[in-house]
Amino acid sequence: MSVVPLSQEQIEECLGELPGWTLQGDGRLSRTYRLGTHFAATAMVVHIAQVQDELDHHSDLTLGYNTVSLAVHTHSAGGAVTEKDVELARRVEDLAPGHGAH
Template sequence: MSEREKAAELSQKEIEDRLAELPGWSPDGDRLTRSYRLASHPAATALVVHIARVQDELNHHSDLTLGYDTVALKITTHCAGSKVTERDLELARRVEALAPAHDAC
């Protein structure tokens, strides 16, 4: 898939279909959101660091919020007019894949 295709806005149906494979993720207007609960603040901080590395690798960054024992993400593609694109779903899939290693739920 080309970078242009990855940055093309997805329809609401496409978003809903793809989110069916990502439990806990939700559409929220023109972004995808998910919160994780962890055992402690250091565990939450470690997850944030891991997510930050993945975001740099993908060159696609979310709004990432660290709480005491929570991590929240809000993902949208700014270069596509702040709409949900395949790039957002790719980041969500990557985060969802790494969360179990941090015992995040």
């Protein structure tokens, strides 16, 4: 997967396919999910950690009582958004429904 920074147009196109994800002012893709219980949120964090290890690409991952928040960019691309970030976001979107996240 490429670590070449995506253009603003490419990022916006990708965000159109990632409901709930936004581009923060600091240049990171982010999303917060709400879950039914703290246990469900914790299970989702563990699942996300597994995906991050598979991709060898890690986000800032925050566990709240019944929320899970992610913020991601590629350090090796100077903090820009790359295909690696979009792939991680897609993988998290794919696993979220299985945890009852919305």
